[in-house]
Amino acid sequence: MKKDIILAGVGGQGIITIAAAIGFAAIEAGLHLKQSEVHGMSQRGGEVSSHLRISDKEIASDLIPFGKADMIISVEPMEALRYLPNLSPEGWVITNTKPFINIPNYPDYEALMSEIKKLHHHVALDADEMAHELKSPRSANIVILGAATPFLDIDILKLENAIRTIFRSKGDNVIETNLKALHAGKEFADREVVA
Amino acid sequence: MNKLLLLGDEAIAQGAIDAGLSGIYAYPGTPSTEITEYVQRSKEARAKNIRSSWSVNEKTAMEAALGMSYAGKRAMVCMKHVGLNVAADPFINSSITGTNGGLIVVSADDPSMHSSQNEQDSRFFGKFAMIPILEPANQQEAYDMVHYGFDISEKYKVPVLLRITTRLAHSRAGVNRKNFREQNNGSLPKDLRQFVLLPAIARKRYKILLDNQQNFDRESNESCFNQYFDGEDKSLGILASGIAYNYLMENYPDGKMLHPVLKICQYPLPKNHVERLAKECEEILVIEEGYPLIEEMLKGFLGYGLKVKGRFDGTVPRAGELNPNIVAVSMGLKDTTGNPVPSIVTTRPPSLCAGCPHIDSVLALNDVIPQYSNGRVFSDIGCYTLSALPPYETINSCVDMGASITMAKGAADAGLIPAIAVIGDSTFTHSGITGLLDAVNDKSPITIFILDNATTAMTGGQKSAATGKIEDICRGVGVAPEHIHVINPLKKHHEENKKIIQEEVAYMGVSVIIPRRECIETQKKKVREKSKSKAV
Structure with missing residues (x-):
């Protein structure tokens, strides 16, 4: 088993939390893991990505070679497209459709969506809207994680445990809404993939 | 375990x-x-x-x-x-x-x-x-x-x-x-x-x-950290140091190496291993993260005549970080890539956070500078360096910690009057104080902005050594107390701040303006920690 994952978003959108959840679950499953993060200057509202590699064998490189990633998990639609050179031809793109607009020349939204629809394998969902419906607007990243679960080959119970661990200090309510967010994303993706 | x-x-x-x-x-x-x-x-x-x-x-x-x-x-x-x-x-x-x-x-x-x-x-x-x-x-x-x-x-x-x-x-x-x-x-x-x-x-x-x-x-x-792995094909020997070794191994997925490989993680170079590699292989490829240090060393102690490939001859790019693909290409393997980035995707450079106090500081400064001419604002390292980018385009230099004050002083010495320095609170105590003393001793006509957000912000909000001490330091170094001003960088104070800046920039000596407002990120972090401690 080997999964090479590119996580993408804008500084401050919580991609490290997604990485941490998958990381906890992978370690619990006895897998090897390497995860490179972005710290420093680009966290100030810039584009950020993380390479997350999990495998039942030793992992050599901290970086995923171009054209080899199994999936791109993105909390922002334009950022999902930025890393297409990393994605393998059979790879999946799981992305939020809610744009994060902090630059004056953000592309036309319709044109952006048509680029995403062109992708062979994709799951696109408005995670912000779904998180809002759950009355937990800060859980959009966990909705996206949920939408990626059909592709991760990791037991959902282990991901639930990871969420309990990560949000333990924030209290039971936060844990519960994030678990709901995880399942909302998962259900969406399950429907999409079957269709 | x-x-x-x-x-x-x-x-x-x-x-x-x-x-x-x-x-x-x-x-x-x-x-x-x-x-x-x-x-x-x-x-x-x-x-x-x-x-x-x-x-x-x-x-x-x-x-x-x-x-x-x-x-x-x-x-x-x-x-x-x-x-x-x-x-x-x-x-x-x-x-x-x-x-x-x-x-x-x-x-x-x-x-x-x-x-x-x-x-x-x-x-x-x-x-x-x-x-x-x-x-x-x-x-x-x-x-x-x-x-x-x-x-x-x-x-x-x-x-x-x-x-x-x-x-x-x-x-x-x-x-x-x-x-x-x-x-x-x-x-x-x-x-x-x-x-x-x-x-x-x-x-x-x-x-x-x-x-x-x-x-x-x-x-x-x-050393157990320097390892020699033999390989069958001795037309090439590969010397990989530090993290470059991982990128090399990514190209040998089954862990079996075709060429002899010397992994180097401790210096000086292990001469016995390097000599063996040089003796047994026709050519040596050096893969190292950073400058071509090993390449230079090889030429030093093995003399000329040895065929070495690496960053000098372009086998590996001269600048920039390595990755598995760069290493694959340098070994003559096939490159891999996915689809190109669609042309619709634009860059998203880092920027000052919404609500950042530096924004109000540089906007006030931007309103004053045109009375003279552009190109007279010296700065250095911190979040405020981002004010070099649109839409602000305020600062004209970023060289090293503290160079804002000293470069402004040198430029003023050369006749660029007034010259302005923009420095952060933590950078000021890191390397700004000695330069301020130079300026005071020379009575240089410069205005120094010490942007005090009470933290070392760019690196994630560490404690700043300057907090609560800036005015005392400036007075102690010899800046005249009437030319030290603390202002509140908020939109509603824009006009009064601008007036103070105008007066001090016009003053023909050292003046210090301290825009003081907490970093928006550390402020948010404090609120988060408060709600977290409530939840527990």
Whole structure:
């Protein structure tokens, strides 16, 4: 088993939390893991990505070679497209459709969506809207994680445990809404993939 | 087994705690910051009374670490690569004085300049100081090398340089811990003149360092971190150092190597291994993260005639960070890539956060400068450097910590009057105070903005040494009290702030304006922590 994952978003959108959840679950499953993060200057509202590699064998490189990633998990639609050179031809793109607009020349939204629809394998969902419906607007990243679960080959119970661990200090309510967010994303993706 | 999931930086910190560290000294700098932060957060470190608060700059950190070593205890000092420039004087001289308690200097390089103004390679500094250098390939080695590094340091009484790069510093993997080692008891150096670098003593000390070179060579030859792997196809031998070895191995998925491979993670170069590689192979490919240091060294001790491929001949790009694809292409393997980035995708450069106090400060300044002419605002390193970019385009220089004040002074000396400096609170205490004294002594017509957001913001909000002290420092250095102003950088105060700025910029002497408002990120963090403590 080997999964090479590119996580993408804008500084401050919580991609490290997604990485941490998958990381906890992978370690619990006895897998090897390497995860490179972005710290420093680009966290100030810039584009950020993380390479997350999990495998039942030793992992050599901290970086995923171009054209080899199994999936791109993105909390922002334009950022999902930025890393297409990393994605393998059979790879999946799981992305939020809610744009994060902090630059004056953000592309036309319709044109952006048509680029995403062109992708062979994709799951696109408005995670912000779904998180809002759950009355937990800060859980959009966990909705996206949920939408990626059909592709991760990791037991959902282990991901639930990871969420309990990560949000333990924030209290039971936060844990519960994030678990709901995880399942909302998962259900969406399950429907999409079957269709 | 006690396996932890750690960043490379955190592995170093945990390694130091477990190897009997007594104190860590550092000034924040990406990608080195998380080493010291980890020790600061560690309950174990607190229980063991390991000293870990931030230093004012890398030079004071290096000197304090050397003082702890003098007193017989194990010390670590951490910095980003350009921080080693600041600490260069004590660093180079510490190889001459030698050490007493173990001393490890960690320098974190930033190839491809993710968060830096250059991509200088700290291994050159290690070679310059003629001390052993360790360069881990992975998080486990980063952990293990701290223990080993303290051993080498105490065996030969020299500092050891631990060099990492961004990718290892900020990448996480599982790390096995070793048994814990107690801290040293305090002890004075056997020779109380060891650290007195008067010429007569320094010559003797330098001789000791030179005599030790053969010991360092032997340690490298015997080191478990330098490994030779034989391969069938000897038309090419590959020499890969540090993290570059991982990118090489990514191209051998079954772990079987076609060509002989020499993995180097400890310097000086292990001559026995290198000579074997050179003798047995027709050509040598050097893959190293950073400048072509090994390539230069190979030519040095093996003479000419050896065919070496690497960054000099373009087999590997001359600049920038490596990755598995670059390494594959350099080995003659096929490159891989996915679909191109659609043309619709635009860049998203870092920017000042919404609500950042610096925004109001530079907007007020932008309203005053056009009365003169553009091109007179000198700055340096911090979040405020981002005001060089649109929509602000305020500052005209960023060279090194503190250079805002001194460059403004030099430009004013050359007739660019008025000249303006923009510096942050933490940068001011790091390297701005001495320059301010120069300006005061010369009565230079400059206006200095000390943007006080009460934190070291760019690196993630560490405690600033300047907090609560800036006006006193300025007065103490000799700035006239009537030319020191504290303003509140908020939109609603724009007009009154602008008026103060106009008056002080027009003043023909040193004036200091301190826009003071807390960093929006640390403010948010405080609110989050408050609600978190309520939830628990």
